[in-house]
Amino acid sequence: MQIELDGNIINVIVERKRIKNVYFRFKEDDTLYVTCHKLIPDIEIKRLIKRNESSILRMYYKSKKRNDNNQIFTYLGIPHTKVFDETLKHTYVEDGFIYSKNESSFDKWYKQECLRVFEIRINNWLPYFDNIPKFSLRIRKMTTRWGVNNVTKRIITLNSELLKKDISLIDYVIVHELCHFYEANHSSRFWYQVSLRYPDYKKARKELRD
Numbered sequence: 001m002q003i004e005l006d007g008n009i010i011n012v013i014v015e016r017k018r019i020k021n022v023y024f025r026f027k028e029d030d031t032l033y034v035t036c037h038k039l040i041p042d043i044e045i046k047r048l049i050k051r052n053e054s055s056i057l058r059m060y061y062k063s064k065k066r067n068d069n070n071q072i073f074t075y076l077g078i079p080h081t082k083v084f085d086e087t088l089k090h091t092y093v094e095d096g097f098i099y100s101k102n103e104s105s106f107d108k109w110y111k112q113e114c115l116r117v118f119e120i121r122i123n124n125w126l127p128y129f130d131n132i133p134k135f136s137l138r139i140r141k142m143t144t145r146w147g148v149n150n151v152t153k154r155i156i157t158l159n160s161e162l163l164k165k166d167i168s169l170i171d172y173v174i175v176h177e178l179c180h181f182y183e184a185n186h187s188s189r190f191w192y193q194v195s196l197r198y199p200d201y202k203k204a205r206k207e208l209r210d
Contacts, residue, residue: 026063077166114139147173149180172204
């Protein structure tokens with residue numbers, strides 16, 4: 001079903017359930033989803049949409065603005081445009097675009113790409129360290145830290161948001177966390193270990209703070 005509101009042709013998907021009220025919401029595809037009782041006919045749904053036109057339009061423009069912003073994804077420090085195509089089986093990056101089936105497939109790729117990139121960079125830096133114990137790598141989104149090293153449990157956790165940063169900044173965070181196996185604090189001895197492997201660490205810290 002489609003309906004025109006303020007010159008916008010909006011796709012409408014109706015979900016009928018055993019409920020009394022009618023609910024309107026927009027998803028990432030800018031489609032209006034209407035949840036209502038199973039006996040309400042389409043003509044009544046259109047009438048209800050028209051009656052609530054002003055509030056639905058506010059929801060529509062808010063959703064559209066949010067989705068437009070979400071189409072740009074910074075990958076390894078470079079802005080890329082996300083393109084969704086339901087015919088795609090795999091997500092891939094090419095010439096400034098990230099092609100994926102849908103948002104769910106993109107999120108799955110994002111998690112896998114974090115693991116792939118971070119493991120490559122860790123393996124690149126390990127030869128610069130001696131006597132590093134065997135450790136596990138975990139990835140999750142964090143709001144206040146780029147990385148954490150649980151020295152006791154031998155677990156390094158990296159922030160998934162790092163995938164948006166330049167490789168040089170990813171490297172700094174990895175060097176930082178690996179150095180915690182030598183010094184579990186932020187003493188002068190710790191920063192000395194960091195500086196031996198990453199001399200521009202102060203610049204990297206500033207970029208990550210900004």
